[in-house]
Amino acid sequence: xxxxxxxxxxxxxxxxxxxxxxxxxxxxxxxxxxxxxxxxxxxxxxxxxxxxxxxxxxxxxxxxxxxxxxxxxxxxxxxxxxxxxxxxxxxxxxxxxxxxxxxxxxxxxxxxxxxxxxxxxxxxxxxxxxxxxxxxxxxxxxx
Numbered sequence: 238x239x240x241x242x243x244x245x246x247x248x249x250x251x252x253x254x255x256x257x258x259x260x261x262x263x264x265x266x267x268x269x270x271x272x273x274x275x276x277x278x279x280x281x282x283x284x285x286x287x288x289x290x291x292x293x294x295x296x297x298x299x300x301x302x303x304x305x306x307x308x309x310x311x312x313x314x315x316x317x318x319x320x321x322x323x324x325x326x327x328x329x330x331x332x333x334x335x336x337x338x339x340x341x342x343x344x345x346x347x348x349x350x351x352x353x354x355x356x357x358x359x360x361x362x363x364x365x366x367x368x369x370x371x372x373x374x375x376x377x378x379x380x
Contacts, residue, residue, distance in 0.1 A: 270333040
């Protein structure tokens with residue numbers, strides 16, 4: 238592929254758009270929530286406890302219900318996950334993450350729609366799906 242003036246301009250516009258997203262209030266909120274979550278000792282303790290139990294869970298999953306600790310680990314991982322998810326810093330981060338993802342999904346749809354209404358943009362969000370399939374290029378057979 239040769240670098241044309243048009244191609245260079247498109248890349249410049251893409252960089253400008255990326256800069257706008259990075260400087261948006263939504264991205265700022267995401268970074269603030271991430272910082273709070275990463276720097277709160279109690280929150281990090283809950284996350285680490287869940288991560289270490291998740292490793293134990295994966296070990297138990299290999300043997301299924303035949304593993305001697307299966308039911309104990311299953312109960313504990315649900316408790317630790319709930320405890321982690323209910324942490325205010327984790328909950329706030331997840332909301333900010335969803336807001337940022339929604340913004341990126343909207344931008345993707347606008348760009349795809351500007352090219353053609355038949356462009357498939359995988360958003361992973363049923364709110365944005367327009368009935369044209371999942372964006373897997375027809376390999377899944379849904380299109």
